[in-house]
Amino acid sequence: MSSQGLQVIDHTVQLTHEWINELTERLGWSSKRSALHLMRSVLHLVRDRLSHDELAHFSAQLPILIRGMLFEGWVPGRAPLSGRNVTEMAAEIAASFGDDVEFRGVEDITYVFNLLNNRISRGEVDDIRSNLPESIRKLWPAP
Numbered sequence: 001m002s003s004q005g006l007q008v009i010d011h012t013v014q015l016t017h018e019w020i021n022e023l024t025e026r027l028g029w030s031s032k033r034s035a036l037h038l039m040r041s042v043l044h045l046v047r048d049r050l051s052h053d054e055l056a057h058f059s060a061q062l063p064i065l066i067r068g069m070l071f072e073g074w075v076p077g078r079a080p081l082s083g084r085n086v087t088e089m090a091a092e093i094a095a096s097f098g099d100d101v102e103f104r105g106v107e108d109i110t111y112v113f114n115l116l117n118n119r120i121s122r123g124e125v126d127d128i129r130s131n132l133p134e135s136i137r138k139l140w141p142a143p
Contacts, residue, residue: 014062026111042112061120114139
């Protein structure tokens with residue numbers, strides 16, 4: 001039993017920290033807060049381009065806290081966005097960082113996709129990738 005008696009919450013907090021720590025290490029960044037920000041931004045990029053069914057399958061593979069971040073600000077009635085070019089997507093994410101000098105662009109977005117390859121099932125990664133616009137598939141390496 002957990003110290004608070006809510007094992008499911010303790011477990012998702014632990015898993016979320018593991019994901020953030022792994023991403024921070026992959027990025028070689030000093031700020032876990034920035035790594036979390038990048039993960040959230042990339043998840044939203046993916047979320048906004050998936051059908052509702054695909055999004056539900058994807059979210060089921062995520063720890064509860066990260067799943068909550070995925071759905072933060074989501075508008076279910078909006079149709080999935082079409083792809084934009086890689087430069088525009090990286091610029092959108094870069095703008096969300098403001099003065100944070102750690103974000104390097106496309107390279108860092110790919111690190112988030114590598115984290116997802118490591119943390120969710122290969123079948124789900126393949127399924128998600130196949131349903132994304134080509135511009136994002138180019139950034140997300142096959143597992």
